[in-house]
Amino acid sequence: MAGGPEGVPTVVTAESRRIARVLLDSPLPQLDRLFDYALPPELGDVSTGVRVRVPLRTAGRVIDGYVVELDTEDDADRPLSEVDSVVSPVSVLPDRLYRLARRAADRAAGSASDVLRLVIPKRQVRVEKAWTADAAVPEQSESAVAAAADLLASYDGLDEVLEDGGRAAVEAIPVFHDGEPGWAALLAASAVRVLASGRSSILIVPDHRDLDRLLAALEEAAPAESVVRYDSRQTNPDRYRSFLRSLEEAPCIVVGNRSAVYAPVQAGLVAIWDDGDPLLGEPLAPYINARDAALLRQEQESSALLFVGHTRTTDVERLVAHGWLQDVRAVRRVLPRVILSTPQEMDAPTAQRMPSSAFLSARNAAAEGPVLVQVSRPGFSPSLVCAECRAPARCAHCGGPLGAKHRGAVPVCAWCGRGARAWACPSCSSTQLRLASSGSERTADELGKAFPGIRVIVADGAHPVERVADRPALIVATRGAEPLADGGYRAVVLLDGPRMLQAPDLRIGEACLRWWSNAAALAAPGAPIHLVGVDGAIARALATWSHSGYARSELAERAPLHMPPAARVALVEGSAAAVGRALVALEELALPADAVLGPVPIESDDYPPRVRALVRFEYGAGARVAATLRASVVAEAVSNRRGRGKSTRSALTVRLDILDPEL
Numbered sequence: 130m131a132g133g134p135e136g137v138p139t140v141v142t143a144e145s146r147r148i149a150r151v152l153l154d155s156p157l158p159q160l161d162r163l164f165d166y167a168l169p170p171e172l173g174d175v176s177t178g179v180r181v182r183v184p185l186r187t188a189g190r191v192i193d194g195y196v197v198e199l200d201t202e203d204d205a206d207r208p209l210s211e212v213d214s215v216v217s218p219v220s221v222l223p224d225r226l227y228r229l230a231r232r233a234a235d236r237a238a239g240s241a242s243d244v245l246r247l248v249i250p251k252r253q254v255r256v257e258k259a260w261t262a263d264a265a266v267p268e269q270s271e272s273a274v275a276a277a278a279d280l281l282a283s284y285d286g287l288d289e290v291l292e293d294g295g296r297a298a299v300e301a302i303p304v305f306h307d308g309e310p311g312w313a314a315l316l317a318a319s320a321v322r323v324l325a326s327g328r329s330s331i332l333i334v335p336d337h338r339d340l341d342r343l344l345a346a347l348e349e350a351a352p353a354e355s356v357v358r359y360d361s362r363q364t365n366p367d368r369y370r371s372f373l374r375s376l377e378e379a380p381c382i383v384v385g386n387r388s389a390v391y392a393p394v395q396a397g398l399v400a401i402w403d404d405g406d407p408l409l410g411e412p413l414a415p416y417i418n419a420r421d422a423a424l425l426r427q428e429q430e431s432s433a434l435l436f437v438g439h440t441r442t443t444d445v446e447r448l449v450a451h452g453w454l455q456d457v458r459a460v461r462r463v464l465p466r467v468i469l470s471t472p473q474e475m476d477a478p479t480a481q482r483m484p485s486s487a488f489l490s491a492r493n494a495a496a497e498g499p500v501l502v503q504v505s506r507p508g509f510s511p512s513l514v515c516a517e518c519r520a521p522a523r524c525a526h527c528g529g530p531l532g533a534k535h536r537g538a539v540p541v542c543a544w545c546g547r548g549a550r551a552w553a554c555p556s557c558s559s560t561q562l563r564l565a566s567s568g569s570e571r572t573a574d575e576l577g578k579a580f581p582g583i584r585v586i587v588a589d590g591a592h593p594v595e596r597v598a599d600r601p602a603l604i605v606a607t608r609g610a611e612p613l614a615d616g617g618y619r620a621v622v623l624l625d626g627p628r629m630l631q632a633p634d635l636r637i638g639e640a641c642l643r644w645w646s647n648a649a650a651l652a653a654p655g656a657p658i659h660l661v662g663v664d665g666a667i668a669r670a671l672a673t674w675s676h677s678g679y680a681r682s683e684l685a686e687r688a689p690l691h692m693p694p695a696a697r698v699a700l701v702e703g704s705a706a707a708v709g710r711a712l713v714a715l716e717e718l719a720l721p722a723d724a725v726l727g728p729v730p731i732e733s734d735d736y737p738p739r740v741r742a743l744v745r746f747e748y749g750a751g752a753r754v755a756a757t758l759r760a761s762v763v764a765e766a767v768s769n770r771r772g773r774g775k776s777t778r779s780a781l782t783v784r785l786d787i788l789d790p791e792l
Contacts, residue, residue, distance in 0.1 A: 146205045149175065149212055150198040151183055152227070154242050156414075158763045159770075160185075161240040163197055167209040175199065175212075178220030178227075180252065182213040195222040195245070219257060221249050223376070225430065226393040232425050233391075236751065238699070238759040238783045239415020247411065248391035253369040260373045266380065267324070267355035274325050277318035277350060280306070284315075287457050291322050291398060296427060296434040297455040298445045300676070302463050303650035305617060306346075310650065312437055313339075313346035316400050319435060320382045321350050328397025328432075329380045333390055333419050335406035337362060338595070342613070343384055343402070351382055359385025359392060387411055387419040390426065399423045400435040405442040405636075405643050407788075416784050420444060439646040439676070442639060443687070444694040446680035456677070465649045467672040470661045482567070487622050487659035488579075491603070494620035494656070495583050499602045501618040502576065503648050505625035507589035507607050508532065508568035513540055515554040516561035524549060533564065572624070573605040588612050608644040617653030626663035635692060635789045638667050642679060645671055691723070691745040693788060699744040699758060701728075703765070703781035704737045711761035711781060712742060718753050720746055743787070751785075758783045 147168040153160045166183050168175055175181075177199055182191050191213050222245065230244040281288045283302070290297045299315070306314035320330040334340050340360060347356055357374050358367075375383055375392045383392040387409050390399065401409070401423055409419040420436070427434040436445045436454070448454040470484045483491070494500050513522040513531045522531040522540065529544025531552070540549040540562060553560050567575065569589045577585045580603055588594040588606035597604055599615040606612065608629070629641050649658045649671070660671055670679035688695040701711050708728050715725070727742035746754050765781040 145201045145203050147175075148200050148202055148209065149181070149196045150200065151181060151194040151212070152197050152222075152241060152245075153183070153185070154193040154195070154246070155185075156240065156243065158240060158759070158766045161234070161242065161763075164194075165209055167211045168199075169211050172212060172215055175215060176218070176220050177224065178222040179218060180216035180221060182216060184210045184213055186210060195227075197222070197227055217252055217257060219260075219373070219376075221372070221376070221393075223393050225395070226391065229391060229422075229426055229429060232429065233417050233422050234415055235759075236421070236425065236755060237415035237417050237785045238755040238762065239417070243414050244391065244417070247388040247413070248372075248393070250369045250372050251365060253366045256366050256369045256373070260370070262373075262377050266327070267352040269321065269325055269352060269355075273321060273350050277321040277325075280314060280318040281322060283460055284457055285460050286455065287319070288322070290435070290455060290457065291319060291433045292326075294397075294431045294433050295455060296448075296453060297436070297457040298441065298449050299435050299437045299457045300441070300459065300462075301437050301439055301650075302459045303439055303465055303646075303652075304463050304654065307349070308613075308615065309346045310342055310613070312402055312439070312650075313343045315437060316343060316402060316435075317346040317350045319398060319400055319433075320347070323398040323433070324351065324355060324380055324382060326397065327380055329375075329383065329394035330398040330400065331383045331385075331389060331392050331394065331396050333385065333387065333399070333401040333409070333423070335386065335403055335408040336609075337386075339402060340384065340386065341595070347382065347384065355381050357381045357383045357392075359383060359389035361386060390419045390422045396426065396430055396432040398433045398435070399426055400437060403438050403643070403647070404436050404445060405438065405440065405639055410788065414782075414784075416786075418786065418788075421786065438643075439650050440639070440643045441676045441680040443636075443680045443683050446677060447684055447694050449677070450681070450684070462674070463654070464674045465652060465658050466655060467649065467658045467660060467674075469664065469668050469672055470659060482575075483622065483624065484659075484661060487661055490620050490657045490659060491622055492580065494618075495580060495601050495603055497601065498599050498616065498619040498653075499597050499604055499614045501611060501614070501621045501648060501651060502572065502603060502605045503611065503621070503623045503625075503644070504567070504569050504572050504605060504607060505629050506568045507591060508570055513562045513564060515557065515559050516563040517559040518554060518557045519563075520554060520556045522549075522552065522554075522562055525552070531562070569605050569607050573603075576603050576605065606648075608648070611648050611651055614651060614653075617656065618651055619653060619656050621648055621652045621656065621658040623648060623658070623660045626661055630663070630667070635687075638683065639680070642667055642670060642676060646674075646676065693786070696745050696747060697751055697754075697785065698787045699746070699754060700741065700784045700787050701744060701758065701781070702731070702741045702784075703739060703779065705740045706737075707761075707765045707781040708740050708742055710765070711758060711783075712744075714757050714761050715744060715754065718750060718757060720744070720750065720754075755785060758785075 149166050149168050150163040151166050177196050179196050183194050185192050230241045234241040234244050301312040304311045316332050323330045357371050375394050404420045411417050449456050491500050524542035527545045529542040531540040532543050569587050573585045573587045584602045586604045588610050594612040596613045623645050701708050724745050728740035731739045731741050762781050769780045
């Protein structure tokens with residue numbers, strides 16, 4: 130007897146044989162399909178989803194794979210290779226996970242095995258032997274469930290979304306609950322509500338700081354045995370142990386970073402915090418953003434889906450405008466007290482980096498508790514300029530920007546690390562340098578002199594700080610590195626706004642609004658929040674806390690240009706001949722005449738020279754464009770393999786859904 134595709138026993142006669150359809154764990158695009166292998170009788174019963182070792186005749190070796198389907202066939206004379214061995218009896222690839230990986234890969238013109246490599250850890254034999262799949266259903270505290278219900282009731286219609294498996298964009302209230310951020314308490318309450326109904330939840334956050342805050346919020350709200358942590362900081366055994374727990378039938382709460390969106394639970398809720406954070410975009414092929422994977426998963430499993438944030442990305446606002454997502458807001462909105470310092474104030478002859486209103490506010494607040502000062506860059510002085518002509522100081526060896534680690538230090542190149550002791554300006558021959566901007570350390574040095582007697586704390590990538598006490602202090606933090614303050618900050622000053630907005634990024638307005646809003650949400654109730662040197666629509670959006678309106682205006686501006694997310698964008702890169710063939714194949718889809726931008730050459734030492742092109746297309750054409758580009762990638766890979774030795778690099782690479790297209 131052998132299990133059929135639906136788990137129904139299938140009779141194997143003398144004229145038939147068992148076969149397994151196997152997905153190979155290989156990065157080669159031409160191998161991204163199911164291969165038939167014969168199952169020899171000595172392997173016994175084999176289940177779908179198990180790891181196996183199978184021969185690959187073209188490569189002359191044995192590789193890993195997963196059994197996706199089991200079947201029998203009458204044509205026993207068809208030549209088939211046999212499965213070499215079963216690595217483990219544990220079914221690590223449930224059907225729902227395979228279907229999700231297949232859909233995500235097809236949408237991104239990638240390989241399913243690349244997606245599965247993100248979620249299925251390497252096997253740990255000791256962990257597997259100690260694991261039993263009979264975990265009991267966790268018991269929840271009635272008081273915790275009641276507290277979660279009370280919190281959810283403060284959002285209009287959120288409980289109905291969780292109950293009915295709906296989709297919503299939720300504006301988080303910028304307040305604290307029991308010392309933890311309001312968004313963390315909201316996600317924890319949503320997961321507790323779903324767990325009480327006997328279903329699992331997946332909670333996705335961008336980085337380890339957010340993960341720790343969410344786990345702290347869940348510590349009192351949910352049973353410890355129900356929380357499953359997916360974290361890149363885990364050891365391999367711990368990661369495999371968490372993965373095995375998520376395979377069990379008992380409901381749980383999966384908490385993790387972007388790859389946790391593929392956790393193999395039967396999800397009743399998928400929630401993502403701060404979906405605009407670039408850390409939610411996978412840097413490895415097929416480069417799928419956790420937001421897109423969550424949308425595919427919700428459509429497949431009919432689970433509830435929440436995008437929670439202080440701000441609203443244009444991607445989510447587009448879905449709200451189309452009615453795909455419900456707009457959920459608090460019954461009673463709590464708006465931060467934002468004070469704007471206009472560019473005109475900063476242009477005055479006597480103006481300092483921090484205007485007088487913000488300075489006085491920070492000085493008064495620092496006498497009572499912590500004050501947050503957000504800056505754009507870490508270090509002492511990230512960049513230097515010529516003291517005479519103000520030309521940017523560049524390294525004579527590699528052309529990289531010169532910076533200073535502290536006052537009076539030898540300038541150092543940010544790219545190659547060489548010192549520039551005998552620097553001379555190529556424009557005016559001056560040998561004098563001037564500090565062009567202030568990093569976190571230089572700002573702390575300046576504020577330490579302006580606020581005598583007040584402790585100054587630097588919080589950035591090199592000096593991580595998780596939490597500060599409720600006592601007088603100045604915390605100078607780079608964007609995204611702001612620590613929590615017990616009781617909230619007494620004042621928040623957002624410096625370097627104009628410099629942040631100058632970044633050559635299509636989404637820099639969205640990013641700045643997200644950085645500023647997340648910092649403002651750390652303030653104590655009623656504390657002043659000063660945005661320095663910024664005016665216009667983005668300043669008004671922060672002051673009035675109308676992020677959805679700003680996202681709508683951004684969408685309206687991008688639509689005529691066919692830029693994301695108004696349209697999807699694919700990046701096609703490779704040799705000129707390969708890119709040309711891929712673009713010719715796309716012509717059969719009858720895309721608009723202006724759909725293709727490029728190709729243009731890429732500055733590199735590769736031979737043959739590589740070029741890059743962008744393809745813009747509507748969402749309705751996504752499946753056809755992805756399939757056509759994937760076929761081109763496979764064709765070039767096969768052709769490149771036949772001409773082995775000419776080049777070790779892929780002749781053609783494709784990446785869909787570029788968030789910031791740039792040629």
